[in-house]
Amino acid sequence: MAKTLLLFFGGLVLIMDSSIGQRVNRTYPSYPSYPTGSYPSYPTGRYPSYPTGRYPNYPTGRYPTYPTGNYPTYPTGGRNNTNTCASNPCLNGARCYSYGSYKYGGWSCSCKPGYSGPVCQYSVSDPCKKSENVCANNGICNAKKSYYWRSVRYELACICPKTHTGPTCLKKNPCFEGPCQNGICTPMDNGTTNAIKCHCNSGFEGKNCDIPTPNLCNANTCKNNGICHQYLNHSLGISQHKCYCKNSWGGKDCSEDMSNPCQSSPCENEGVCTNGNKGKYFCTCKAGFAGQNCEHADPCTAQFCGDHGRCLAIASYDMKKNATELKAVCECDPSHAGLRCEIVNPCISENPCEHGGQCNSYPKRSYHYYFVSRGNYNSTGFTSPKCYCPQYFGGKRCEVVSPCIEKNPCQNEGVCKDNVKYSYDNGTSYKEFLEPRCYCPADYTGKYCETKIVNPCEDEPCKNGGLCSKSKTDESAFVCTCIGNYIGETCEIKNTKITECSFEKGLCSGFTTTKTGSFAWIIQSGSTRSVRTGPSTGKDGKYYIYTEASSPARSGYKAYIRSKYFETESTSCVSLNYHMYGSAIGTLKVKTENSEREMTSDKEFSLSGDQSNKWHSLSLTVQPGSSRLVIEATRGNSWAGDIAVDNIVWVGRACDEEGEGEGGENPDNGEPDK
Structure with a gap:
């Protein structure tokens, strides 16, 4: 079946039947609706003022x-x-x-x-x-x-x-x-x-605005219902007019009948003329001729483009001859290029890509390519072939195999990952393989996963259900996270802590205070209100509790700290730190008692007077049964008598056993410092 090719050149349409070489020439009509289209009111519209x-x-x-x-x-x-x-x-x-x-x-x-x-x-x-x-x-x-x-x-x-x-x-x-x-x-x-x-x-024109603007559009300006358009020629500075004709009328004033343009026999070389709209005509040329009036001989001879292209007649202006001529241009198949489609795509003639690489080569365009809207026209050859390689291949021709495939360096089931870079040669990129990376299992490390990681938790060092994990600072060491009532490096010590209070978050649950007048226990950070008495900070943390001896407190006033009653099945231990510094220190007493007010500790700690500006410690052994802790502070004879307490700990074991409850360093064990 014959195919028809359309080539566009400005207002000229060149139609060619590829089977018989005949052409029909058409000229596009020129904006018939201009007077009422884009610029209908230009003289008085866009730039009127x-x-x-x-x-x-x-x-x-x-x-x-x-x-x-x-x-x-x-x-x-x-x-x-x-x-x-x-x-x-x-x-x-x-x-x-x-x-x-x-x-x-x-x-x-x-x-x-x-x-x-x-x-x-x-x-x-x-x-x-x-x-x-x-x-x-x-x-x-x-x-x-x-x-x-x-x-x-x-x-x-x-x-x-x-x-x-x-x-x-x-x-x-x-x-x-x-x-x-x-x-x-x-x-x-x-x-x-x-x-x-x-x-x-408005109303004047000319270089010096000395000419009254004439009315160039009257009833007789444009004949046969043509539309007159008056406009200002800015380069000349004067008004001009143009007629836009209707139907088949044409000419400067629409007086020429353009209904039968074929009457003048414009088609040459036995071309067949067909009337068109607006005075236009179309020539159907015989085989061997082309052009608007069939005036050009067909440059496309048999086999001009061989078996791999189609010949197209392209209008070309010859400046030396000052004439438009038709020249033959080949539209080649994608597999061929050249002026006569004589060059074979190198990806077809000699595919250089190995291992299933995809070969790409594109036609090089000539000057004529830019005047044709589509197709492989008049290409002068092909670009150098470029290989697009599969995942595990590289090189200019996909000849290089990935080291992860050819020789996997990763040991102990490590995962090999290609490390690639892209290089350029004459503007063409290709993939190169660098030394691969190994992603190791959890129990191996090293460049090639060759080193087994020592697991410090392998022997299950954590006792009593403790959870073992590697130390963040030393991979060869372990850390135990104890659960339940156990403590220690390997969770080997049963945590029998009954209660404790460091006063860092206020008075702890299970403890109450009572006062006499203004003489009361106060939780404090830093120094007390009076100079040369009381501590400047807590024993280990920031806060502690003390009695303020300043006025209006009086000599002999008492203040108490009491815990709730705790049931113990065996001997337990109470320890705390105390601070007694000042020239008028009163008395500090510590004991445990049952609900009958009978003492359940092995002794009552009692100490009076200045004990120097430092923290001391004490511990008491408590008998089994129901007991509570009682701390009593008595004011001395002046303001310089602030007594402080910190770090109360009560554990369910004897004071001489390992762990808490020993009373800290150099415990007093109920006896005053010497």
């Missing part, structure tokens, strides 16, 4: 201080200017340098010391404070202060009188004498030249 709208105050409005603003000298110093420095764009005595070609020329300014900016408009000092007046012809000096990269800079902006203009008011104002008769005059190039532009008022 330009002379008095967007830039009405241009001389004194948007760009009055150009030397500190935009770049007004670019229009006379940019491209298409033979001397880009002719407009002298550089300020403050700077030197202008031209560069570039005639068409793409440019300029740059070399500033004098103390000046900067694209046109050297910035100075490091205020130009208005100079002794001489920098603004000529009675211009008013104005300098705008700004900051750039933590430095101050100034921009000169002279406010010129109406008679002059320019950066420093040196140039006479070409608008002063009113050249624009019915409009607003604007000096061009910030007054560096005599050029002006007139913005005409």
